[in-house]
Amino acid sequence: MWRHHLTPTAEGWLYLATVIDIASRRVVGWSTADHLRTELVADARTAACPQRRPAHPVIFHSDRGCQYTSRELASPAAELNVHLSVGRTGQRWDNALAASFFIIIKRELLDTNTWPSRAAARTAIFDFIEGWYNLHRLHNSLGYHSPAEYETALAA
Secondary structure, eight states: OEEEEEEEETTEEEEEEEEEOTTTOOEEEEEEESSOSHHHHHHHHHHHHHHHOOSSOEEEEEOSOHHHHOHHHHHHHHHTTEEEEEOOTTOGGGGHHHHHHHHHHHHHTGGGSOOSSHHHHHHHHHIIIIIIITTTOOBGGGTSBOHHHHHHHHHO
16 A cells, blocks of 8 residues: 655655555555655655565555556556556545554654754654554554564464
């Protein structure tokens, strides 16, 4: 599942795009940039593929933004055996999981600080996702386990 968000810094906006595993709630790929072009989303997808190495086709669901529906994104997705899916206009449940993640990161990180630079915000986002959210943040939908704990239990 893909989604993006932005946060203000003293240097201007910083956009964050994520790829979230719907089963474990783990952020498996993410990217930041000073723009909201397709490259931002492609970079998040590129970051996710080595982590997951899907052996079977996967469905990649996103909202209807042009950065998600462009040919620039569709062609490499097909090569990776990723089937793109977009929600219907006005269907808020399609992206509820991603929206929930962005509410959490805003409430627990982005809205709690002022960011002097994009680099400072990017570093904090890295620490939040890779050091806190994926490894330690408990989710009631996962039986009060973190995404990493949930995946470990599934693998056992």
